[in-house]
Amino acid sequence: xxxxxxxxxxxxxxxxxxxxxxxxxxxxxxxxxxxxxxxxxxxxxxxxxxxxxxxxxxxxxxxxxxxxxxxxxxxxxxxxxxxxxxxxxxxxxxxxxxxxxxxxxxxxxxxxxxxxxxxxxxxxxxxxxxxxxxxxxxxxxxxxxxxxxxxxxxxxxxxxxxxxxxxxxxxxxxxxxxxxxxxxxxxxxxxxxxxxxxxxxxxxxxxxxxxxxxxxxxxxxxxxxxxxxxxxxxxxxxxxxxxxxxxxxxxxxxxxxxxxxxxxxxxxxxxxxxxxxxxxxxxxxxxxxxxxxxxxxxxxxxxxxxxxxxxxxxxxxxxxxxxxxxxxxxxxxxxxxxxxxxxxxxxxxxxxxxxxxxxxxxxxxxxxxxxxxxxxx
Amino acid sequence: xxxxxxxxxxxxxxxxxxxxxxxxxxxxxxxxxxxxxxxxxxxxxxxxxxxxxxxxxxxxxxxxxxxxxxxxxxxxxxxxxxxxxxxxxxxxxxxxxxxxxxxxxxxxxxxxxxxxxxxxxxxxxxxxxxxxxxxxxxxxxxxxxxxxxxxxxxxxxxxxxxxxxxxxxxxxxxxxxxxxxxxxxxxxxxxxxxxxxxxxxxxxxxxxxxxxxxxxxxxxxxxxxxxxxxxxxxxxxxxxxxxxxxxxxxxxxxxxxxxxxxxxxxxxxxxxxxxxxxxxxxxxxxxxxxxxxxxxxxxxxxxxxxxxx
Numbered sequence: 001x002x003x004x005x006x007x008x009x010x011x012x013x014x015x016x017x018x019x020x021x022x023x024x025x026x027x028x029x030x031x032x033x034x035x036x037x038x039x040x041x042x043x044x045x046x047x048x049x050x051x052x053x054x055x056x057x058x059x060x061x062x063x064x065x066x067x068x069x070x071x072x073x074x075x076x077x078x079x080x081x082x083x084x085x086x087x088x089x090x091x092x093x094x095x096x097x098x099x100x101x102x103x104x105x106x107x108x109x110x111x112x113x114x115x116x117x118x119x120x121x122x123x124x125x126x127x128x129x130x131x132x133x134x135x136x137x138x139x140x141x142x143x144x145x146x147x148x149x150x151x152x153x154x155x156x157x158x159x160x161x162x163x164x165x166x167x168x169x170x171x172x173x174x175x176x177x178x179x180x181x182x183x184x185x186x187x188x189x190x191x192x193x194x195x196x197x198x199x200x201x202x203x204x205x206x207x208x209x210x211x212x213x214x215x216x217x218x219x220x221x222x223x224x225x226x227x228x229x230x231x232x233x234x235x236x237x238x239x240x241x242x243x244x245x246x247x248x249x250x251x252x253x254x255x256x257x258x259x260x261x262x263x264x265x266x267x268x269x270x271x272x273x274x275x276x277x278x279x280x281x282x283x284x285x286x287x288x289x290x291x292x293x294x295x296x297x298x299x300x301x302x303x304x305x306x307x308x309x310x311x312x313x314x315x316x317x318x319x320x321x322x323x324x325x326x327x328x329x330x331x332x333x334x335x336x337x338x339x340x341x342x343x344x345x346x347x348x349x350x351x352x353x354x355x356x357x358x359x360x361x362x363x364x365x366x367x368x369x370x371x372x373x374x375x376x377x
Numbered sequence: 378x379x380x381x382x383x384x385x386x387x388x389x390x391x392x393x394x395x396x397x398x399x400x401x402x403x404x405x406x407x408x409x410x411x412x413x414x415x416x417x418x419x420x421x422x423x424x425x426x427x428x429x430x431x432x433x434x435x436x437x438x439x440x441x442x443x444x445x446x447x448x449x450x451x452x453x454x455x456x457x458x459x460x461x462x463x464x465x466x467x468x469x470x471x472x473x474x475x476x477x478x479x480x481x482x483x484x485x486x487x488x489x490x491x492x493x494x495x496x497x498x499x500x501x502x503x504x505x506x507x508x509x510x511x512x513x514x515x516x517x518x519x520x521x522x523x524x525x526x527x528x529x530x531x532x533x534x535x536x537x538x539x540x541x542x543x544x545x546x547x548x549x550x551x552x553x554x555x556x557x558x559x560x561x562x563x564x565x566x567x568x569x570x571x572x573x574x575x576x577x578x579x580x581x582x583x584x585x586x587x588x589x590x591x592x593x594x595x596x597x598x599x600x601x602x603x604x605x606x607x608x609x610x611x612x613x614x615x616x617x618x619x620x621x622x623x624x625x626x627x628x629x630x631x632x633x634x635x636x637x638x639x640x641x642x643x644x645x646x647x648x649x650x651x652x653x654x655x656x657x658x659x660x661x662x663x664x665x666x667x668x669x670x671x672x673x674x675x676x677x678x679x680x681x682x683x684x685x686x
Contacts, residue, residue, distance in 0.1 A: 003477040003481075007474045007477075010465065010466065011463050011465040015465055207457045210457060210461065211455060211457055211522075212478070213444075214453070215450065215478035216447040216451040216479060373427065373428060373429045374427060374428055375388075375429055377427055
């Protein structure tokens with residue numbers, strides 16, 4: 001048994017394509033996603049700079065109220081930084097790119113920008129918000145002067161009524177969903193290792209397998225050795241990927257590393273046995289089988305939210321059962337439970353589903369590959 | 378050693394083995410000769426318990442062959458038609474891996490692997506990976522992997538396909554050496570020269586049946602042809618050609634492009650009769666060849682087609 005394991009391990013570790021898809025590819029993808037999706041949040045909140053030029057016409061009341069509004073905006077968030085300047089200074093600063101726009105205060109404040117973009121849109125929204133509030137107060141003053149004081153107080157106490165919090169109070173990082181789905185996909189990519197094992201065990205698939213099957217090694221022993229090695233390699237792959245995401249990329253995986261391992265453990269087993277199962281079914285060409293494996297794993301990962309987190313939410317709303325039988329979605333959900341929801345019951349439910357999938361796939365695969373005589377070779 | 382009775386194997390409507398019978402005795406180098414698609418490899422795969430069959434029985438070493446008959450399997454060595462080795466393992470590790478399927482004792486295995494490397498002439502390639510080996514060396518590795526454990530029965534399925542003459546001779550010599558060491562050999566090929574050269578007994582197969590079995594002498598004695606005489610650069614008239622046909626022992630005459638081919642029955646003076654006739658008529662001629670029948674002649678006469686058709 002030990003020599004079977006030793007040589008199976010050697011052949012698999014020396015097969016570059018076998019290592020690339022289940023290990024290197026998810027690492028590369030995680031890194032690329034980290035530098036693209038993961039950094040969006042930081043880029044979005046770069047402070048927008050604006051110059052404020054007091055109205056030269058001297059309508060003091062309007063100038064003061066708009067300046068007060070801008071000051072309040074600066075105090076409430078880091079979104080905007082406004083600086084009072086003369087008209088000339090402001091125009092110079094705008095030309096040099098030191099500010100994104102110029103507010104001209106007064107009775108009817110206005111905005112001047114030199115280009116269009118995200119920062120300019122924010123400045124425009126700031127101005128529109130002020131104008132709406134101003135109009136509202138003017139209407140109240142004209143129609144219900146007795147309620148003026150109350151209206152001013154309410155507008156002054158305005159706060160954002162929507163606050164993002166997680167159920168477990170752990171993280172609200174929306175991009176984490178992509179990485180959970182990526183782990184689900186990487187688990188399923190174990191199918192490439194399972195494929196290689198099945199190709200070397202089924203006499204009707206390769207001459208090498210036929211030679212092995214003609215030997216005196218008990219079939220079950222061979223299957224056990226191959227499955228153990230394939231699973232072992234993939235589980236190590238997945239543990240490395242998880243550690244890379246948590247400790248090197250420092251993604252917001254607030255659950256402990258050890259807590260996440262069982263989900264990855266079962267995911268690895270499902271990936272490997274799925275590969276063995278697909279390879280052992282029928283006598284399609286190698287290209288077709290690899291195509292099916294890529295198609296199945298990518299479709300499952302897509303539904304689990306790999307490309308767009310809303311897809312998983314949409315499936316949850318419209319066809320919840322699909323996400324309960326999609327291993328990538330269940331793995332992703334289990335990780336979500338650990339890192340976001342802090343929902344041990346749902347996590348346990350996910351683990352039971354994964355365990356059932358594991359047992360069914362392993363049993364089905366065994367029934368297929370235990371064949372000892374073939375109809376044709 | 379091997380006894381196959383009434384073996385029938387169908388692939389849908391195609392009959393691959395049609396009541397095939399075979400009896401291989403211990404110590405023989407038994408040749409299974411037949412054109413491509415005659416059922417040789419199917420018969421081998423049935424013998425190895427890899428392939429299901431519809432009817433018949435296969436006994437090896439007195440025991441019914443079955444996938445779980447590991448006692449018998451342990452004493453069989455197999456060399457597949459296609460090279461079946463691990464690309465990721467070097468020469469030594471490949472031989473060690475396949476030997477380890479049969480021999481668990483590490484010390485003994487080490488000796489056997491070294492012996493197999495020497496046997497296949499791969500001493501200089503121990504650490505080489507299969508993709509670095511030439512076609513001939515790869516075939517030799519394929520054979521070394523199949524025989525390293527010194528099996529009692531060795532089945533070689535077309536082991537010399539696409540091999541250069543030097544490697545082919547080495548392989549054929551090696552097979553004779555394995556036989557001298559006590560192994561029984563079953564050797565399938567569609568190269569009749571190889572089979573004639575090394576096999577002690579031969580079965581000729583066609584359409585899933587054995588059509589003739591015996592030593593090469595026995596097979597050749599089964600047919601009418603005793604000798605084929607070929608005479609080049611000879612000019613014959615129609616009447617002279619008729620006279621050649623009437624010579625004693627002659628049963629078939631072909632005359633194409635000034636080359637006369639005469640097939641004669643078994644007899645001692647066939648060539649003399651033909652040459653005397655040409656001398657009497659003062660007919661000039663070029664080179665003269667006389668050939669004894671080949672296995673191809675046997676196949677041709679029994680089936681009406683060439684072995685390599």
